[in-house]
Amino acid sequence: MAEIEPRWVLIVDLDRCTGCQACVVACQAENNVPTVGEHETIEGRWLHWIHIERYWEGEYPNIKARFMPVMCQQCTAAPCEPVCPVFATYHTPEGLNAQIYNRCIGTRFCGSACPYKTRTYNWLRPEFPEPLHEQLNPDVTVRSRGLIEKCTFCVQRIRRIEIEAHAQGREPVDGEIQPACVQTCPPDALVFGDLNDPSSRVSQLATSHRSFKLLGELGTDPGVIYLKGGETNV
Amino acid sequence: MSENEISLVALFEKSTDTAKAIDDLHTLGIPDDRMVVMTDVPYPEQALGRTREWSSLPYIVLAGAIVGLLIGLFLSAITPHLYRLDVGGHPPVGFPPAAVITFVFTMMAIIVSTFLGVLWEMDFPSFGPAPYHKAVTDGQLAILIEFSPDLDDKVNQVLKANQADYIGEPEMISL
Amino acid sequence: MTKRVSRRDFLKLTAGATVVTGLAPSVRRMVLEPYVQPPEEVLPGEATWYASTCRLCPAGCGIIVRVINGRAKKIEGNPHHPLNQGKLCARGQAGLQILYNPDRLKNAVLQSGGRGSLKFEPLYWSEALDILVDKLETLSNPNRVAFLGGLMPSHLYKLTTRFLSSFGSSSPIIYDLHSALEGRNSTVQLSESLFGSPELPIYDLANAEVIFSFGANFLETWMSPVSQSHAFGTMRQGQLGGRGFLVHFEPRLSATAASADEWIPIKPGAEGYVALAIGRIILEERLGQASSHRPYSILYQNVDVQEMADASQIPVEVLHRFARIFADADQAIAIPGGGLAGQHNGGTSMLAVQALNLLSAQIGRVGGVFLSQPGPTAGFRQNPNPGSFENLSILIERMKSGEIDLLLIYGTNPVFELPTSAGFAEAIASVPYVISFSQFVDETAARADLILPDHTYLESWGYEVPAPGAAKPAVSSQQPVVRPLYDTRSTGDVLLAVAERLGGQVANALPWSDEVDFLQELATELHGSSLGAYDAKTPSSFWALWRQYGGWWTEKEIPREPDISTIVQEPIPVSEPVFDGEENSYPYHLHPYPSITLSDGRGANLPWLQGAPDPMTTVCWGTWVELNPETASSLGVSEDDVVRVISPHGELEAPVVIYPGIRPDVVAIPVGQGHEQFGRFAEQRGSNPIALVASITDPETGSLAWGATRVRIEPTGRKKSLARLESLAGEGRESIG
């Protein structure tokens, strides 16, 4: 372990994002996120851990559309954490907003408290008709119904790399750890890394004049940093 | 009560008569603790000229309150340190949550201790046979007296003099 | 299939286990072994990564697959692969669900209840092959067999053509909707006429300063979206201080247009006009490097800017602005995309656009246009370049007139993918015997007599030459990452087995014992090439590395400058777009577009892709009709109102999405839904706009003009809520300030 705990952050470069949904499917594949079907989606019960919001600006013909991938913002002052009666969600030393599935009793208080509404709840029994269950990732709990889940920054991948690195007697190098969405993102819009490491790519990008935080005015101090689109990087 | 004692129950219509009768019985030398007055209405203290007796209830409640306070403090201010999980932007123990929990536990203890305390004081439940007369719940005031046989006539006189509707052996009813 | 581990396998296994990349090859054939004695690179609970090639679209990206205890768990981009450099799109990510799809065919089946009965009776492969051989032998004439292919691995295409030619019949006809919507065929023809070589050009987007994209959805489905998206990222924020400028011309604001700096809602079919006008202005005003203009002045002889401006409804000053932007840039590219190819005047429009690159001397320059360098991989290049719609129509005619006795179909679903007006359904009905190699019972397979399911791509062998290629000459190799789940059989092996049975010159033409022999022979041609990113001592260890790396590519980039000697000497014609359907009875242009998730519909049976929302409308699990707000109000319809879209050739019903980013005279409908058969996730869901399309073609290229149909819209008065991620109440706002 490093002397100072890492502070994992995700950089989302909105100037690169093309809204291609690769991250959405990658996340679903990596984290055993169930598909809920048409009806439940209409009911507003979809479970994507990461979703890409599309905003319209202006009127035809002078109209623009912008994409913004939104996932759990891993807040430092997370509004969702204190309200859970059973500590099913709490803050890890490396700044992750942890969700412990086998603690959760499903009060959905965190969901109501989250200003970003990125926490999803398993409304019904998730189904993986045979043999689709073979696709399930053994590193990730398959959630039963009745509990809250959300983006974990692919903590299982963080751990895997850390363990491999430490087995080789070294620290993970910057960029080695990649959540599924970051790994697949075709235009490299997503960058993951340790903010406490001044030399890391995220630390440099975080200082960009384009950087902002979602609902920054709420002071939740998210671990996801967005880079504004439509501007050059200097 | 010892063997050679007589015990009587007398029923009265009016509280004034009852009070008078009690005074007279006092003059006969029968002390308060040998008389029991049963009514279907709580008469104010001294209404029937009896001495007010000491109750330990407030102390029981106080003790209960302190216990509750300590439990509340333990749960809300100590256990979070024993079981340390950090939640976003909050200290392990914050004053407001601790205050709420402590307060509620104190109140709970007060309520429970009051209830248990009063039962204990009335040494309830006591279903065993006890001298009683059903007329009591119909509005009659009953005096239960125990005295030495030599006072028998005097007592009866006194009771009659005060318009006792009924004078007789108290029947032991298993309540 | 052999039921023992041969010595060769053993070598492969050990070779696999010793490689540090961690990309180990899988076993070659089905070896039924319990996990108490696993193949030695498999540790229970330990993940092994196998390199292979993605087959969900023709691009041919390299993938690595995480396999645990013999089960594929996750697909990721192959970080070593020069094309996609570790990246993958939504479809590529969802590939697992083809392998584990609950609706897969588990063995060869005979449709015993007659075509369309969906009553299937399982067959032993020997029996199935008997039938196939018998059908071939009893043919009165080898030309009475036709092979219709779509997305097929290169090696299979090679084998098939060999097989057919040796058998004396004509080579396979390749057609699939995805390629048609990309305009692959037209693009190939274009570069043949301009650069004298029939292949897809590479646009060096990463280094471009200005990109004019004419209907090319290069960030969604067009050509090689992953590598193009990657290049786009670099173009945006790659170089310090530099930020490329993207202008997108399309009637609908697609996801690509959304990522652009400017979107021009261009009149369908008018793209060519704009390109011509811009070119003309550059010439007239001698903008940019005037020196390089001279040879091209002839191209624009009969172009009148004002006319063009009127025809395209884009003001002259705007055209001037674009001309200046394009000419002043050091690296400017104009991309002729699928949208153009789908018009009646597609060929000329694409030429007009490509000509801009000639004019600004972008051919073969950094940030310009290239062709992929075959290098030592020349021997691999016999790509199934999609044929034109015209060729297919000829086949359909022959089928109708009973000239075809046996139809073999691989990797395409014409019944779904062709316009109803093309009459394929009727044609196939008049073919005596139809054999499909599909893994699923899709609309076409449902009309087949015999289905010989191929392995899914994660279970099978092969290779693919990425097209359009990468800056490095590359071949992607494909290998099984898991043992086949079911009793399916690789079509290559089927052909080889059949050839063996047939004997004679067919057997001689296909001497290999199985496709692996064939592949190994081919792959080891590259052994010993000095250019390779890796090399091995022995052919067999090269074969192992070939699969461990997921292909072969050169160490350095070898750009190939297209030679433009064969330069068009006559002016670019200005051809009017022609549309099917009377303007006043069919007032709107139908604009079908490939779904970024379901592409042309082949993704529709994968729940992950069904559940992944369309980026622009955030709708999933259905079909919708995109209307401009103005159009909607004129029709008196609002969100989720079901409307009937009627073309001269058919109609469909779907709920409305009020779409502020579309021309008022255009109606956009995503392609991909509307399957009658194709498994539980796809069936009876949404509708297929292609069915409405008129089967008119571009006279230049013979491609289907899928964008040249007019429609009319009738409200039905019904409502059906769409599965949207977005809240309608939110009105697409980021925040409410």
Next chain:
Amino acid sequence: MSESEVLAYPEDSSAAEFEDRLLLAERTSSEINQAVLQPMFRTSWKFWALVIFLSLLVLWGLFAWGYLIYWGMGTAGINRPVYWGFFIATFVFWVGISHAGTMISAVLRLLKADWRRPITRGAEAMTAFALMMAGLFPFIHLGRVWKFYWMLPYPNNRLMWPNFQSPLMWDMVAIFTYFIGSTLYLYLALIPDLAMARDHTGKWRQKLYRVLSLGWRGTEAEWHKLHRALSIFSVAIIPIFLSVHSIVSWDFAVTIQPRWHSTIFAPYFVVGAIYSGLAALACILVIVRKGMQLQEFLRSEHFDALGKLVLVAGMAWVYFWFAGFIVEWYGNEPVTRELIHEEVAGSLAPLFYLQMSANLIPIVMLIFKKVRTTPWLLLVATLLVNVGMFTERVLIVVGNLQRNFMPFNWGEYSPTWVEVSIVVMTFAGFALLYTIFSRIFPYVPVWEIKEGRLRYTVRRIGRLLVPTAAEIE
């Protein structure tokens, strides 16, 4: 005053004008006993019909709950972002109802308001049953009910410990405390009457009362201690009932959800609770009076006084609602503005105006003594109040969750048959418990009335005879 003027019952005819004073009515102790006991034995077919009807509703509700437990919360109408729906709203409503009991018996006991005497027990019973119904909802709301015990703080093999920073923990503890408090309070005050019932009934009733009355004889000592205990209770339970609804309000107010995140929520909820609670009590009294022919004990004087109290509570509620609303409206913060717009002009407008009219009209009605003293008018008014307050809970919980900081993630909510059935179940269950209670236990606190009668005499002031309370207790 001189002996001659103090009369238990005025002989002269002018006494007639006091007929409507319960505590001065010409009744002997045993007559009162009978007047209370008789209705308990009277169970007509109507009574049984009612019981069966209510039981069916409850059974159906239980089926719905089973369905919910089996299939999951997906069978309810809630979704993302409306994570809390009808269940929580009804929970808040029931907790609110429960507040009248203590308000009546504790506060009025301390204030020595004698009109409370015949209605205290009815009020306390209401509190207890309302809390039972409220207590169901946290379980229902979880979906996986069997996980509830994970919130209990006891050392366990799961190495889990609850988070005392969570308002839900406060909720659990506070509501539990309030439930214990109000039940014990109800029981203590019941003991002498149980003894009375014991002395005047037979068979199973007699056995039951005998056990429950714990051997009460009515000795001075017992009376004295009971009094002591009751006065401690009345003091202790008031802060509890204030804390309970404050804590319920904090379930919402601690989040940063606009329109929830408000400092006025606690008092606002408490006042609302008292308003709806008192109103509910008034309805129940009117109905029970009809059902059990208790005109003897529930006279217009009581309805009049209760009506006044509802009126006051109502006006207080309006004040608090306005105090909250004005700052939110004035602050004009975007999301709040959107939420307010949704309420007053958007999709929630019908509910909002229903809520407002149903809460305001009764206040106007109750100004008139005619309304307060005419049972059916009072019933109408108070029923309205409860409709209004229920709607208000729904608006607060559901309405405010439909909008948030991210327009992309807004949502709509409408309850499903499961939610409706379960909510109806709690209403039916409450009514059922209450009906049965009224037939098994003396609904009117006999001893309190008798005690009251001790205090009251008529005193002549000039030509007028005035009822006068003696300062005892």
